[in-house]
Amino acid sequence: MEAGDPTNAGQPSPGVNLAGESPSPQQQAGPRFQPDHMLPDTERGKAVLYRMLLIRRFEERAGEMYARAKIGGFLHLCIGEEATVVGTSAAMRSNDYLISTYREHGQVLARGTPPQEVMAELFGRATGVSKGRGGSMHMFDAERRFMGGYGIVGGNLPIAAGLGLAATYQGTEDAVVCMLGDGATNQGTFGETLNLAALWKLPVVFIIVNNQFGMGTSLARHSAMTNLAAKGEGFGVPGTRCDGMDVLDVESCVKNALDLARADHQPVLIEAVTYRFRGHSVADPEEYRTKEEVDEWRKRDPIVQFANKLIRGGAITGAEAEGLDKLALQEVDAAVTFADQSPFPALDSLYDDVYVLGDQLRGWYSVDARSPETQRGENIAGHAELQRLAEASAAQTEGADFDEQVVMREGVARDGGGSFGPPPGGMPGA
Numbered sequence: 001m002e003a004g005d006p007t008n009a010g011q012p013s014p015g016v017n018l019a020g021e022s023p024s025p026q027q028q029a030g031p032r033f034q035p036d037h038m039l040p041d042t043e044r045g046k047a048v049l050y051r052m053l054l055i056r057r058f059e060e061r062a063g064e065m066y067a068r069a070k071i072g073g074f075l076h077l078c079i080g081e082e083a084t085v086v087g088t089s090a091a092m093r094s095n096d097y098l099i100s101t102y103r104e105h106g107q108v109l110a111r112g113t114p115p116q117e118v119m120a121e122l123f124g125r126a127t128g129v130s131k132g133r134g135g136s137m138h139m140f141d142a143e144r145r146f147m148g149g150y151g152i153v154g155g156n157l158p159i160a161a162g163l164g165l166a167a168t169y170q171g172t173e174d175a176v177v178c179m180l181g182d183g184a185t186n187q188g189t190f191g192e193t194l195n196l197a198a199l200w201k202l203p204v205v206f207i208i209v210n211n212q213f214g215m216g217t218s219l220a221r222h223s224a225m226t227n228l229a230a231k232g233e234g235f236g237v238p239g240t241r242c243d244g245m246d247v248l249d250v251e252s253c254v255k256n257a258l259d260l261a262r263a264d265h266q267p268v269l270i271e272a273v274t275y276r277f278r279g280h281s282v283a284d285p286e287e288y289r290t291k292e293e294v295d296e297w298r299k300r301d302p303i304v305q306f307a308n309k310l311i312r313g314g315a316i317t318g319a320e321a322e323g324l325d326k327l328a329l330q331e332v333d334a335a336v337t338f339a340d341q342s343p344f345p346a347l348d349s350l351y352d353d354v355y356v357l358g359d360q361l362r363g364w365y366s367v368d369a370r371s372p373e374t375q376r377g378e379n380i381a382g383h384a385e386l387q388r389l390a391e392a393s394a395a396q397t398e399g400a401d402f403d404e405q406v407v408m409r410e411g412v413a414r415d416g417g418g419s420f421g422p423p424p425g426g427m428p429g430a
């Protein structure tokens with residue numbers, strides 16, 4: 001196979017082996033890390049460490065609950081990325097907006113949503129932060145200005161621009177932080193949104209959580225431009241890079257960017273260089289990277305690094321760090337109990353909060369209590385264009401020859417096919 005062949009995912013990934021010849025993130029061209037940040041005082045240091053521990057323990061338990069079938073659907077954990085998540089939220093004001101991807105449990109927790117509501121959401125219970133309707137990928141907490149996780153890669157970017165436009169229009173000082181993966185920088189929405197954000201001077205900070213992979217495809221295989229901090233420059237969005245394994249570096253970098261966004265209405269792009277210690281989702285055989293590579297990155301565990309810094313600096317003792325960890329575990333265990341004892345949403349609430357467009361479109365896009373299917377083609381007489389679209393669509397699907405054997409599925413295909421890879425055993429007839 002050729003180097004750069006996107007189907008070459010069974011091989012160890014180039015460009016991310018800190019122990020090998022390849023440049024480490026710190027050695028790559030582009031903006032530099034500033035590793036020597038002042039230690040926070042004891043109280044703040046403990047708060048930041050606790051938040052990271054809470055997320056780590058929460059994610060570990062979530063993985064266990066998934067294995068015990070308490071959680072359905074997909075589950076994307078952010079273990080390894082805690083410094084990026086907590087450093088970002090530590091730099092934000094409570095009025096700022098945060099919008100994210102499907103890998104967002106940590107971000108919701110960092111914004112202050114109680115862990116029991118986050119766990120209950122994973123369990124699909126009515127007490128969950130999205131009333132059990134969103135699940136792992138679609139948490140939403142408007143009260144804390146967490147504007148959602150999104151399952152569509154890059155789908156959150158245009159919404160971030162909309163939030164920035166609203167903040168500007170309303171004359172507030174609120175800014176927006178939009179987190180996205182390295183893979184999402186290849187989506188069309190990345191260029192479209194950055195262009196508008198620069199053109200309209202929107203107060204948005206885009207943070208690329210560069211965890212080195214888009215599913216099973218390493219950065220060097222999915223992006224021609226691996227210096228992601230520079231990927232927005234052509235659109236008028238200056239970029240910088242921080243060490244996503246160092247919570248203080250992330251916090252200081254995001255704070256500077258937010259100051260600029262707020263004061264000068266200058267959107268900024270940040271590349272936070274980090275690593276995901278677990279698979280893309282829990283169903284990932286991880287055949288696209290070596291155990292040695294993961295072990296190398298684990299040596300830079302963001303929680304261990306920060307705890308040691310605090311201990312060495314005299315801000316806390318080792319025993320205090322252990323105490324915080326125990327507390328985090330207790331809080332997470334209480335969240336599991338709460339989730340498990342919570343009720344599922346009532347069946348007759350199925351159609352609550354379902355949006356129906358205005359009367360003129362009623363029936364075409366709506367669902368209601370009659371059946372779970374959208375009601376097609378009603379009440380559109382008199383709307384010539386809708387009538388025409390309805391007929392054209394019906395003619396297209398009627399009698400279409402679907403090959404039931406062709407299955408599009410999410411998952412990290414062993415052969416590196418990713419989302420759109422062939423089903424196990426290959427394509428029918430291949």
Ligand SMILES: Cc1ncc(C[n+]2csc(CCOP(=O)(O)OP(=O)(O)O)c2C)c(N)n1
Nearest residue numbers: 103151152153181182183184213214215419
């Ligand atoms: C528009 C779209 N295409 C494909 C997918 C399938 N998919 C889910 S996650 C993912 C990889 C995204 O990687 P990245 O943006 O780096 O985020 P990470 O998972 O590493 O946090 C893909 C391709 C999707 N959800 N949405």
